[in-house]
Structure formats: C-alpha cells, structure tokens
Amino acid sequence: MSDLLERLRGRGWRMTSQRRVVAQVLDGDHVHLTADEVHARAALLLPEISRATVYNTLGELVSLGEVIEVATDGRARRYDPNAHHPHHHLVCSTCGTVRDVHPTRDPLTDLPVEERFGFTVAAAEVTYRGLCPSCTRAPAQAPA
Amino acid sequence: MSDLLERLRGRGWRMTSQRRVVAQVLDGDHVHLTADEVHARAALLLPEISRATVYNTLGELVSLGEVIEVATDGRARRYDPNAHHPHHHLVCSTCGTVRDVHPTRDPLTDLPVEERFGFTVAAAEVTYRGLCPSCTRAPAQAPA
DNA sequence: TCTTGACTTGGATTGTGTCCATCGTAGGAT
DNA sequence: ATCCTACGATGGACACAATCCAAGTCAAGA
Ligand SMILES: [Mn+2]
Ligand SMILES: [Mn+2]
Ligand SMILES: [Zn+2]
Ligand SMILES: [Zn+2]
Numbered sequence: 001m002s003d004l005l006e007r008l009r010g011r012g013w014r015m016t017s018q019r020r021v022v023a024q025v026l027d028g029d030h031v032h033l034t035a036d037e038v039h040a041r042a043a044l045l046l047p048e049i050s051r052a053t054v055y056n057t058l059g060e061l062v063s064l065g066e067v068i069e070v071a072t073d074g075r076a077r078r079y080d081p082n083a084h085h086p087h088h089h090l091v092c093s094t095c096g097t098v099r100d101v102h103p104t105r106d107p108l109t110d111l112p113v114e115e116r117f118g119f120t121v122a123a124a125e126v127t128y129r130g131l132c133p134s135c136t137r138a139p140a141q142a143p144a
Numbered sequence: 145m146s147d148l149l150e151r152l153r154g155r156g157w158r159m160t161s162q163r164r165v166v167a168q169v170l171d172g173d174h175v176h177l178t179a180d181e182v183h184a185r186a187a188l189l190l191p192e193i194s195r196a197t198v199y200n201t202l203g204e205l206v207s208l209g210e211v212i213e214v215a216t217d218g219r220a221r222r223y224d225p226n227a228h229h230p231h232h233h234l235v236c237s238t239c240g241t242v243r244d245v246h247p248t249r250d251p252l253t254d255l256p257v258e259e260r261f262g263f264t265v266a267a268a269e270v271t272y273r274g275l276c277p278s279c280t281r282a283p284a285q286a287p288a
Numbered sequence: 289t290c291t292t293g294a295c296t297t298g299g300a301t302t303g304t305g306t307c308c309a310t311c312g313t314a315g316g317a318t
Numbered sequence: 319a320t321c322c323t324a325c326g327a328t329g330g331a332c333a334c335a336a337t338c339c340a341a342g343t344c345a346a347g348a
Contacts, residue, residue, distance in 0.1 A: 014313085014314055014315075014324095014325060014326065015314075015315090016313080016314075016325095016326065016327075018326080018327065019326090034304090035304080035305080036303095036304085048327095048328085049327085049328095050327065050328050050329060051305090051328095051329085052306085052307090052327075052328065052329070052330095053326080053327055053328070055305070055306075056326080056327080069217065071215055071216075071217035071218075072215075073213065073215035073221070074215065074221075074336085075303095075304095076303080076304060076305090077217065077218075077304085077305090090255075090259075090260070090261065090263055090265065092263070093266070099261055099263075101255060101259045101260075101261075102259055103251060103254040103255050103259070104254045104255075104256060105249070105251075105254040107247060107249075107251050107254075107270045107272075108272070110247040110248045110249040110251075111234075111245060111247050111248075111272060112248060115234075115245045115246055115247070116234070116245075116274075117234065117243055117245075117276075117277075118276070118277035118280075119234055119236070119243075119272075119274040119275060119276055119277065119280075120274045120275045120280050121234065121272050121273070121274035122237070122273055122274045122275075123272070123273045123274070124270055124271070124272045124273070125270070125271050125273070126251045126268055126269070126270050127268070127269050127270075127271070128251075128252070128255060128263075128265050128267070128268045129265070129266055129267045129268070129269070130260075130263040130264045130265035130266045130267070131263060131264045131266075132261075132262070132263055133261075133262035133263065136262075136263075136264050158293095158294060158295065158344090158345055158346075159345075159346095160294095160295065160296080160344080160345075162295085162296070163295090178335090179335080179336080180335085192296095192297085193296090193297095194296065194297050194298065195297095195298085195336095196296075196297065196298075196299095196337085196338090197295080197296055197297075199335095199336065199337075200295085200296080218305085219335095220334085220335060220336090221335085221336090
C-alpha cells in the first residue's frame with residue numbers, strides 16, 4: 001500500500017511527516033479504525049501529531065477515494081483503507097467489530113426503477129448485523 | 145396506529161400525556177424524523193415536554209421494536225415508525241431526505257456461510273445513496 | 289384519598305467532529 | 319545552499335447530538 005504515498009504525491013500532495021504516518025497507520029487492508037484510534041496509533045510514531053490533522057488527512061483521503069467512511073450507528077465513524085475492492089460490512093451489534101464481506105449479488109440490481117422515486121441512485125451499501133463469535137458466547141464484552 | 149397505545153399499555157407502560165403525544169407525532173407511516181423534529185412537533189401539542197423525555201420515549205419505543213432507528217452519517221439519527229413492514233432506505237446525499245424502498249430480494253440470502261465468519265447474522269439493511277429529484281436539479285439545497 | 293415508584297424535567301456532561309487564527313515547513317525558485 | 323511562500327499543522331474554541339443526573343411530579347393500584 002506504499003503506492004498510496006506515490007499516488008498522493010502524483011496528485012500534488014505536499015508530503016509531510018504527519019501524512020506519512022497516517023498513511024502508515026492505515027496500511028494493511030481489513031482495518032476499520034475510528035479517527036481517534038488512528039490518532040492514537042499515529043501518535044506512537046509521531047507524538048505531537050494533532051487530532052485536527054488526523055481529521056483533515058482522513059477527510060482528504062476520503063474525497064480522493066483512497067479511504068471509505070463507514071458510519072456505524074451512534075458510535076464514531078470508522079475509516080476503511082480497503083477502498084479498491086468493493087465490499088460490504090458485517091457489524092457486531094454488541095462490541096462494534098467490523099468485518100469485510102462479499103455478498104454474491106449487487107443490491108443495486110434489485111431496486112426496480114419504480115422504487116427509485118426519481119432519485120439518481122449512485123450506490124448501495126449493505127450492513128449485516130449480528131453477533132460476532134465471542135459476543136455470541138459471552139454477551140457484553142469489550143471491543144476487539 | 146393508535147393500537148400502538150394499546151400495545152404499550154399491555155406492556156405495562158404508565159400512560160402519560162408526554163408518551164401519548166410522542167406516539168401521536170409518530171403516527172402515520174413513512175415518516176423519518178429526528179429526535180429534535182419529534183420534540184418540535186410534540187411541543188405544539190404539549191408545550192412543556194422536554195427533550196430528555198422525547199429521547200427516553202424514542203429509546204423505549206426502539207427497544208420494544210415499535211420504532212426503527214435510522215443512522216444517517218454525520219447527521220442526527222432518524223426515527224421510523226414503519227417498523228412492522230420490513231423495508232430499506234434511499235437517502236439523498238445532499239439534503240438527507242429519506243424514502244422507504246422495497247428491493248425485490250433479501251440481501252441476507254446473498255451472504256454465503258463462508259462469508260459469515262462465525263457471526264450469528266440477524267439482519268441486513270441496505271442503504272441506497274443518491275440524489276433526490278430536487279437536488280439533482282439544484283445541488284446544495286435545503287432539506288425537504 | 290393516599291402512597292409510591294415510575295416518569296418527567298432542565299441543566300450539566302460527554303462524545304464526536306468542525307472551525308479558525310496563527311505558526312511552521314516542503315519544495316520550487318534562484 | 320538559501321530564500322520564499324503557499325500549503326499544511328496546531329490546539330483551543332466551538333457546535334451538535336445524545337446521555338446522565340438529582341430533584342420534583344403524577345399515574346394508577348390499594
Ligand atoms: Mn471494510
Ligand atoms: Mn423507513
Ligand atoms: Zn462482538
Ligand atoms: Zn436532496
């Protein structure tokens with residue numbers, strides 16, 4: 001994923017230590033961190049990085065399409081660097097853990113025109129809800 | 145929907161004017177109000193009702209399964225009394241308008257066992273995103 | 289009518305995210 | 319190598335949704 005840094009440079013990004021560190025934290029797919037989690041991990045590498053910069057950088061990555069914002073009811077938004085492989089999410093109702101899943105069918109094809117009400121429909125996201133293995137056994141546990 | 149009041153009485157609810165008014169505001173399906181919108185409309189009927197009571201009552205209705213909470217990223221949660229007819233949502237990315245939609249297929253059937261990772265999957269919600277007719281014409285408009 | 293615990297209230301508090309004035313610096317120009 | 323400057327970083331104030339709490343109120347059974 002270090003080609004992310006290349007792509008960003010190509011887009012005219014000024015390469016700062018803060019941005020490098022945020023990109024590094026998001027490295028490795030299948031991660032779904034909140035902004036504060038990103039900030040905490042980034043601060044291990046660059047202690048004085050500010051919350052505002054993490055928010056700024058995440059927002060920029062989102063509008064560049066490099067990161068996906070995942071809204072999980074009530075809780076803080078999660079940021080998903082796995083933006084180049086379309087997928088959906090399976091969320092544990094108890095602890096909030098998020099997993100990537102790949103249904104066999106695109107729900108967009110199942111929304112008939114007469115159910116679109118004149119909207120220009122751009123995308124469909126599916127959120128599967130349930131209990132993760134450990135919360136199935138022992139309800140009300142700490143997040144993974 | 146006034147049988148809602150019956151059902152609640154049956155569940156041992158103390159019937160207060162505040163709860164009656166909140167139920168009345170949620171009457172009529174196909175409504176997706178925020179807690180503050182519910183509060184505003186309730187206050188027309190019962191001027192001194194407090195925000196805290198609206199939140200309490202909505203929360204109780206949600207855990208009784210009489211109302212569905214719809215999370216719309218960034219903005220305030222919306223409360224949906226159409227809880228007895230399964231459906232999904234079409235959200236305008238610009239103004240936040242929400243419409244009920246009924247896809248022809250349940251996405252749960254399209255998540256194979258090997259994509260469930262040991263979760264006990266209970267439900268699937270689809271959020272279709274796009275632009276409503278008026279935002280398609282004139283971007284950045286006031287909510288409906 | 290009396291009693292009591294469930295309910296309501298407003299204000300304080302928390303959690304998440306945005307805004308902004310100021311300072312610092314990456315990277316092109318020389 | 320040094321200089322310039324526009325872009326980026328900073329932290330503290332701010333905004334907003336939602337929750338918490340201690341004190342007062344009242345629905346409904348006895
Ligand atoms: Mn993901
Ligand atoms: Mn609905
Ligand atoms: Zn769990
Ligand atoms: Zn719209």
